[in-house]
Amino acid sequence: MQDLVSPSRETFRRKVLISIRGLTVEFRIPRGILRAVDNVDLDIYEGEILGLAGESGCGKSVLAHSIINQVDPNGYIKSGKILFREEVDVLSLKPEELRKFRWKNVAIVFQGAMNSLNPVMRVGEHFLDTFLAHQSKEKEGKNQSSFSAKNRESDIFSKAKELLSRVRLDANRVLRLFPHEASGGMKQRTIAALAMLLEPALLILDEPTSSLDVLTQKYLLKFLLDLHQKTGQTMLFITHDLAAIAEIADRTAIMYLGDIVEAGPTEEIFYNPRHPYTIALLNSIPSITGKVEDVHPLPGPVPDPVNPPPGCPYHPRCPFSFDKCKSKKPSRFYFDHDKFVACHRFETK
């Protein structure tokens, strides 16, 4: 099983871009405290596409949004540390620093991102607005004010055109459109191009394909892969759809009830899954290949996240569970530096 998905894996300068340690995020809801992310450690390496998969409500979006210190008003980051390039402590940035950090260093394409375009602004203005909001002050500092405003505008537009043509859009037309004049797929691709405008170090894609048609989906994934091959763009790809992960991710992390239960190279996860949850998840996807009879639903209901089960959170649904699973939460068992499973079955015997 040494055959790895992406040839570029060998040449990774395995430099850590984002390092998350002991992150816990909680939400106050009427019924009590909901722990959406529970003491998570995660590294995102420079130049990789990391797939983060899990059922809805497992905390994958909250985890991703925490990277830019953006949590809904009723939630808060209880503890943990997020380091960007081993130096910037994201969680202690001041509001103005945080504003600059977002989009420039880490950009997010939100779920249903097509609705995040301003309906009264043309697509082109979005590019201009984004660029100016993040660049102006810095430009002065770098003494590049010799650029007249006019010049800068055309620079931005040529950059926008290049990005839009990379997502196979007719840039000259799209830049002049209002969002309502574009189709869903066009908007989604526009957003992806917009997110790339400031060349962020990390691009977070939160369920970018879930509202798209299969065809548009395939082309968006292909665009992201092309971009990755050309520029080595680091991406965090969040989805509940394991088939999309199979298509794009170098490395995959599986999340369940606020914690990552298994992670490793994508091929390892798909061909040699170890955690019972990963196995069940993989068996629950209908596909156009394989036998229909081999597909099975996940056992049991998702537990209430306000009152998670003690011990391993998966034990009430797990066919392999034994006594220890009910009382003690399993720690990670590492097979390799980036390959682990959190399951008592793999603890050193």
Place this chain on the structure above:
Amino acid sequence: MNPVPLFQLNNVSKVFRVGGSFFRKATLIRAVDNVTFTLNKGEIVALIGESGCGKSTLGRLALGLLRPTSGQILYKGEDIWRMDRKAFREFRRNAQIVHQDPYDALNPMRTIYGSLAPGLLRYHIVRNRREAWERAAELLKHVGLEPPEDFLRRYPSRLSGGQMQRIAIARAISVEPSFIVADEAVAMLDASLRISILDLLRELQQRLGLGCLFISHDIAVARYVCRGGRAMVMYLGNIVEEGGIEDLLREPLHPYTEVLLSTIPIPDPKLTRSRELPKLRSLEVPSAANPPSGCKFHTRCPYASDICSKEVPALKEVKAGRFVACHLRS
């Protein structure tokens, strides 16, 4: 020779008028264009197509929720739009729908019992409210929600998406229909939840002998629920291919089916990355208001020739049980 099919559409078209005023001509959108198909008792047929291809309109036509612009819709051999009130009402009871979005399908101001009871009472499935309560509880047990009494008192906001879709299914079968239209019934749900809902749908369909039109954009989901049954592929209002779903997957006859198949993600990294992208001539779906002449797919089809832009291909049987509307195959 054949018994009267449960349900039949003959050359059905639906044209929508959009916009238009005293000064401006309305745009005509042909959402469903000359569609013919039959559905037998207890049969499950998949209808596959991208968004905007008219598959939901076809579903609503089949339920009698929309009146076709031309063509006939026959239920047990009778045209539903020529029925008397009583027969039409009986048809309506027999034809039920499971919507795509369970959050929108259930009234948030009503308890689950409040959503289930009116149908039971209206169609005299039960005689009084006490029986309605018991029947509703029984239905919830059928769809795997236990304890049912607990669920009956809840409001939709207290339920998860999967649970709500189960309620929507319970409501559809509560009036003892003979066929249901499942319109993207699992598209809003998590991939991991889909299978259990599909299993439920299929089990009920088999046990109650329901005819089912399963509308989906996802061939993998359609394949799971059909189990070797028939499938139809729709493109811009036309059925372009029809046949057994496994045959369709093994050997797609229409170029559009081929394209759809090659874009479906497969949960197998090596396999899915080794597949080539279809060589489409254009990525954009043409506007339904102004569809291309001839074969509607010719603007995107990698194999299109002269005839494709001139003549509309008819849906023809090219092999046993396989129908396709393509000049290449005739």
